[in-house]
Amino acid sequence: MKALFDFMDKNIAPLFEKGGKFERLYPLWEAGDTFNRTPGDVTPSAPHVRDSIDQKRLMIFVIYALIPCILFGIWNAGNQFNLANGIEATFGADMARGALMVLPIIFVSYAVGGIWEVLFAVIRRHEINEGFLVTGMLFPLTLAPTIPLWQVAVGISFGIVIGKEIFGGVGYNILNPALTARAFLFFAYPAQISGDKVWVGSLAESPSIVNSILGHSGEYVDGVTQATPLAVAAAAKGSGMAAVDALNHAGYTIQNLTVGNIPGSIGSTSAIAVLIGMGFLILTGIASWRVMLSGILGCGLMGLLFNVLPLDNEFAALPYYYHIAMGGFLFGIVFMATDPVSASATNTGKFIYGFLIGALTVLIRVANPAYPEGAMLAILFMNVMAPLVDHFVVQGHIKKRTAYARALNNA
Amino acid sequence: MANFKIKKGFDVKVVGKPSANIEEYASQQLFTVYPSEFEGLKLRLKVKAGDTVKRGDVLFENKKNEKMVFRSPCAGTVKAINLGARRFPVEIQIEKDPQSQDRVTFETYTRDSVGQLSREQVADHLLNTGVWPLIKQRPFNKMADPDTAPKAVFINACNSAPFQADFSVVLKGDEEAFQTGINALAKLTEGKVHLCKSAGSDVPDFKNAESHTFAGKHPSGNTSVHINRISPILPHDTVYTVSAQDVILIGKTLLTGELPKTKIIALAGPAVKEEFRKYYKVEIAASLESLLNKAIEGDEVRLINGNILWGDKLKADTCVPFYGSEIFALEEDRSRHLMGWTMPGLFQYSAHRVNVSSFFGFSHDWKLGTSLHGSHRAMVVTGWLDKFQPLNIMTDFLMRAALAHDTDEMIQLGILETDPEDFALASFVDPHKTDICGIIKRGLEEIEEEGI
Numbered sequence: 024m025k026a027l028f029d030f031m032d033k034n035i036a037p038l039f040e041k042g043g044k045f046e047r048l049y050p051l052w053e054a055g056d057t058f059n060r061t062p063g064d065v066t067p068s069a070p071h072v073r074d075s076i077d078q079k080r081l082m083i084f085v086i087y088a089l090i091p092c093i094l095f096g097i098w099n100a101g102n103q104f105n106l107a108n109g110i111e112a113t114f115g116a117d118m119a120r121g122a123l124m125v126l127p128i129i130f131v132s133y134a135v136g137g138i139w140e141v142l143f144a145v146i147r148r149h150e151i152n153e154g155f156l157v158t159g160m161l162f163p164l165t166l167a168p169t170i171p172l173w174q175v176a177v178g179i180s181f182g183i184v185i186g187k188e189i190f191g192g193v194g195y196n197i198l199n200p201a202l203t204a205r206a207f208l209f210f211a212y213p214a215q216i217s218g219d220k221v222w223v224g225s226l227a228e229s230p231s232i233v234n235s236i237l238g239h240s241g242e243y244v245d246g247v248t249q250a251t252p253l254a255v256a257a258a259a260k261g262s263g264m265a266a267v268d269a270l271n272h273a274g275y276t277i278q279n280l281t282v283g284n285i286p287g288s289i290g291s292t293s294a295i296a297v298l299i300g301m302g303f304l305i306l307t308g309i310a311s312w313r314v315m316l317s318g319i320l321g322c323g324l325m326g327l328l329f330n331v332l333p334l335d336n337e338f339a340a341l342p343y344y345y346h347i348a349m350g351g352f353l354f355g356i357v358f359m360a361t362d363p364v365s366a367s368a369t370n371t372g373k374f375i376y377g378f379l380i381g382a383l384t385v386l387i388r389v390a391n392p393a394y395p396e397g398a399m400l401a402i403l404f405m406n407v408m409a410p411l412v413d414h415f416v417v418q419g420h421i422k423k424r425t426a427y428a429r430a431l432n433n434a
Numbered sequence: 435m436a437n438f439k440i441k442k443g444f445d446v447k448v449v450g451k452p453s454a455n456i457e458e459y460a461s462q463q464l465f466t467v468y469p470s471e472f473e474g475l476k477l478r479l480k481v482k483a484g485d486t487v488k489r490g491d492v493l494f495e496n497k498k499n500e501k502m503v504f505r506s507p508c509a510g511t512v513k514a515i516n517l518g519a520r521r522f523p524v525e526i527q528i529e530k531d532p533q534s535q536d537r538v539t540f541e542t543y544t545r546d547s548v549g550q551l552s553r554e555q556v557a558d559h560l561l562n563t564g565v566w567p568l569i570k571q572r573p574f575n576k577m578a579d580p581d582t583a584p585k586a587v588f589i590n591a592c593n594s595a596p597f598q599a600d601f602s603v604v605l606k607g608d609e610e611a612f613q614t615g616i617n618a619l620a621k622l623t624e625g626k627v628h629l630c631k632s633a634g635s636d637v638p639d640f641k642n643a644e645s646h647t648f649a650g651k652h653p654s655g656n657t658s659v660h661i662n663r664i665s666p667i668l669p670h671d672t673v674y675t676v677s678a679q680d681v682i683l684i685g686k687t688l689l690t691g692e693l694p695k696t697k698i699i700a701l702a703g704p705a706v707k708e709e710f711r712k713y714y715k716v717e718i719a720a721s722l723e724s725l726l727n728k729a730i731e732g733d734e735v736r737l738i739n740g741n742i743l744w745g746d747k748l749k750a751d752t753c754v755p756f757y758g759s760e761i762f763a764l765e766e767d768r769s770r771h772l773m774g775w776t777m778p779g780l781f782q783y784s785a786h787r788v789n790v791s792s793f794f795g796f797s798h799d800w801k802l803g804t805s806l807h808g809s810h811r812a813m814v815v816t817g818w819l820d821k822f823q824p825l826n827i828m829t830d831f832l833m834r835a836a837l838a839h840d841t842d843e844m845i846q847l848g849i850l851e852t853d854p855e856d857f858a859l860a861s862f863v864d865p866h867k868t869d870i871c872g873i874i875k876r877g878l879e880e881i882e883e884e885g886i
Contacts, residue, residue, distance in 0.1 A: 061774035075782035077808025079775035194812035
């Protein structure tokens with residue numbers, strides 16, 4: 024190992040450094056080199072010691088927090104598919120089918136996103152930022168398992184180029200790039216990411232090569248229709264049937280909403296998997312607990328408020344815990360809303376920002392006739408509003424500072 | 435009299451604590467004065483290489499204020515004047531003549547007769563003897579301007595940073611000089627002199643000064659914290675700040691009528707051999723080379739005038755600096771760790787909860803080095819920088835204002851109350867490895883140029 028590294032330092036590194044043959048590709052070399060080993064740089068000035076944390080560790084911890092969601096998403100995608108298509112749903116068969124559905128999506132997202140990231144780093148001559156590792160993983164987890172791969176490529180391109188790079192790259196974007204990518208697909212190709220036909224997939228529509236690898240054949244079901252809980256609840260509006268009953272009637276109880284063995288976006292069906300990730304993020308202090316806590320509070324309180332308001336809307340009477348467990352809300356508040364770049368930067372602002380995301384999610388779900396899912400739109404809206412929230416917090420801070428100083432000086 | 439408890443803070447646990455005894459460090463031949471220590475000084479040289487000087491002869495003066503002079507620390511011959519960038523003399527080397535007792539003497543005062551003087555007389559005397567530059571002023575932390583009367587004087591006798599000398603050790607036997615120094619400083623201000631001590635230290639109270647104690651982790655001993663809690667700086671305010679040991683030097687100058695000869699420095703840090711980690715009584719501006727040669731171990735060592743969080747790098751053949759009372763040595767750590775981003779981190783030091791060591795086995799002292807532990811990246815996370823910031827400052831926003839050259843915003847966000855050293859802990863915990871202290875420093879310089 025050491026011999027190999029010495030060889031690289033001596034013979035390969037100079038090619039990429041100033042004056043080397045591939046000097047323009049330095050960001051690529053730097054990314055690979057520091058992936059293998061921490062850089063050997065020393066502190067240029069005071070403070071002379073630094074904490075051992077760096078951006079790589081920070082971002083990889085978010086990926087670690089996502090692992091329960093990824094694994095559960097893979098199993099769930101395969102499980103839903105097998106159940107609907109009359110294939111024996113053993114654990115192995117579920118994982119195999121799920122892996123062949125989900126892994127290509129993740130792969131395309133990383134490959135295409137990575138190409139954009141490297142391209143911009145080389146042209147703009149800045150470092151390749153590890154933030155894209157998180158974007159490239161979050162985005163696939165918000166998609167339907169049957170999404171066409173070309174749409175994944177188009178979506179991640181939009182998210183990275185329009186959502187992030189035109190603002191100046193990592194740290195400058197005003198919207199969460201992963202969610203921007205999903206919103207783009209949602210409005211550009213609604214047929215493949217919303218409705219009743221995209222969550223499960225059928226043998227007839229899945230690639231024949233995948234079917235032959237898994238040895239699946241036989242009765243081809245034409246298109247499996249399976250409404251998501253949010254669609255069921257939204258459909259209950261004006262039907263005269265209570266939303267809870269409509270959900271339970273469709274087989275959605277609070278138990279399986281929490282466990283997550285239901286159709287939905289790949290990573291966001293299971294509340295338990297998200298909560299494990301949330302625990303990890305809070306334990307390590309990587310993501311802001313303020314956003315998560317106030318978001319869940321906002322969602323619950325808004326649900327309760329709708330319960331007591333005299334509205335002629337069956338969805339409004341749904342208990343608050345359904346709102347928290349349903350759809351992409353938990354996944355969104357834990358992994359999307361806490362994106363530190365597009366969230367509020369002040370501590371007080373984080374409480375306000377998170378709370379409003381939770382409240383807006385429920386408001387959109389209950390009151391909006393067009394979209395059953397509100398979390399995505401609520402987070403994007405609050406991304407845009409975050410600087411405004413910060414502005415007021417900072418103004419308040421300035422007022423308090425001056426008042427404090429004047430009071431002490433006059434004492 | 436007030437006791438403050440500073441809640442936010444972080445103590446960097448590093449090995450190399452000096453023991454509490456003071457050793458005399460034998461006299462040296464070579465003395466060096468570093469004019470570059472006096473930030474922003476435009477100087478006029480009064481000597482040239484080959485000149486014979488007495489102890490206390492003027493070496494150079496301030497072009498902008500000719501009353502402010504800088505005097506020779508020893509009697510001997512000017513050996514060399516080394517010029518740096520833009521022909522600025524960065525070093526004035528003097529070869530000491532051991533036989534010579536030639537020295538310049540000034541008027542002497544007693545502890546109480548200082549109190550009879552006017553402000554102008556005290557200021558002129560301190561300027562003339564060359565100890566005035568020991569007094570700094572805020573905002574901008576520069577040499578005090580003798581013509582502006584400050585609203586208060588802050589004496590810092592705290593030791594919250596790693597291995598700052600415990601002032602009670604330094605004070606022993608010099609109480610009279612300390613009191614005289616306080617009396618002189620009290621003359622310079624219309625307000626009060628505030629003596630800020632660490633909680634639990636054995637420093638007694640003194641007349642003419644209001645004592646305060648500060649408890650809590652570092653940076654509870656930083657002057658900015660004291661000012662913020664006692665008498666915050668508003669725009670157009672000025673306060674003087676002096677470190678406690680320098681008050682003794684000022685007092686001695688007044689009592690003896692000649693330049694003080696010695697001061698006490700601590701030698702500490704992981705790269706100092708165990709038996710050399712202690713306090714030394716050294717001659718001001720004397721060469722430290724022979725001591726450091728004996729005391730330092732390691733292949734590549736960084737010497738710092740100050741501590742691991744805040745201080746300038748020193749050369750290996752350095753002489754005792756004019757400012758500061760501690761020399762810290764640690765190894766340059768250029769080691770590279772395999773896949774550092776995912777290793778459990780059993781032996782990595784972090785203030786965050788991201789290593790196994792953050793949960794277990796964190797409490798012992800660590801042998802830290804100068805590794806950056808990563809490379810520079812765009813700023814992503816927010817709110818981490820204020821984790822250990824006791825000042826009411828929004829570091830994220832202040833930094834952005836400084837990067838955007840928005841002086842009004844900087845002032846509103848309280849940059850005048852700070853000094854780059856207050857952001858040392860923020861830089862320490864920053865995962866993006868941004869040069870926060872440098873950004874703040876440039877922001878302060880801009881404001882100073884433009885005027886408030």
